[in-house]
Amino acid sequence: MPDELLTRLRRFNTDYFPQHQARYKDLVDQGQHPTTLFIGCSDSRLVPYLLTGAGPGELFLVRNVGAFVPPWDGSHGVHGTTAAIEYAILVLHVKRIIVCGHSHCGAIRALYEDLPEGAVNLKDWLDIGREAMLPVQISPEALHRTEQRSVVLALERLMEYPMVRTAVEAHRLTLHGWHYVIEDGEVHVFDVQKGNFVPASKSEHSGTGPYLDAPDDGELFNEISATWPPA
Numbered sequence: 001m002p003d004e005l006l007t008r009l010r011r012f013n014t015d016y017f018p019q020h021q022a023r024y025k026d027l028v029d030q031g032q033h034p035t036t037l038f039i040g041c042s043d044s045r046l047v048p049y050l051l052t053g054a055g056p057g058e059l060f061l062v063r064n065v066g067a068f069v070p071p072w073d074g075s076h077g078v079h080g081t082t083a084a085i086e087y088a089i090l091v092l093h094v095k096r097i098i099v100c101g102h103s104h105c106g107a108i109r110a111l112y113e114d115l116p117e118g119a120v121n122l123k124d125w126l127d128i129g130r131e132a133m134l135p136v137q138i139s140p141e142a143l144h145r146t147e148q149r150s151v152v153l154a155l156e157r158l159m160e161y162p163m164v165r166t167a168v169e170a171h172r173l174t175l176h177g178w179h180y181v182i183e184d185g186e187v188h189v190f191d192v193q194k195g196n197f198v199p200a201s202k203s204e205h206s207g208t209g210p211y212l213d214a215p216d217d218g219e220l221f222n223e224i225s226a227t228w229p230p231a
């Protein structure tokens with residue numbers, strides 16, 4: 001029986017790699033200098049390289065269930081996501097952070113539903129995102145809103161990381177909140193001024209821009225919950 005995975009590994013080496021060998025050589029000789037930290041949900045339908053057109057060396061990727069950002073104060077334990085954020089800012093000096101949630105997110109749905117027995121770590125992890133929940137019955141609209149609220153919550157939490165806040169205030173770093181609508185093939189970007197998510201096709205920027213442009217970034221989370229979706 002053919003080993004499909006082995007076939008794919010060989011195909012990368014024989015078909016893809018030779019065409020991009022020079023790029024990989026540079027990345028080895030010069031080291032990686034990605035300009036973007038991409039924090040995305042682990043969902044298999046979210047493919048950051050396709051959405052952004054990025055290639056090797058361009059995205060420093062962190063993926064987790066729900067694209068959650070833990071609070072910086074360690075109140076929810078030690079996390080790889082937290083470590084990756086610190087590394088991206090303090091070592092790689094990335095210029096932007098993208099937080100990318102998406103439609104039909106299983107993590108967001110799981111906030112409202114019972115978990116399988118034995119999923120003890122998953123339960124603890126999901127607790128990080130509960131602040132984004134709405135006090136309503138589960139519905140497609142509630143899930144959609146919670147997905148977007150969760151992205152904004154992540155942006156607010158990022159601003160609690162001292163090295164993130166310092167870089168944003170020095171205009172060395174911008175934060176971008178994205179909600180990828182799978183069925184439309186379109187990312188909606190969070191607009192701080194509008195307090196809303198705007199389809200990329202209608203937006204003039206790729207997300208919040210300098211986060212300090214917000215009137216008061218501490219209020220954003222409440223602002224979006226109050227204004228979305230438009231009546």
Ligand SMILES: [Zn+2]
Nearest residue numbers: 041043105106
């Ligand atoms: Zn998801």
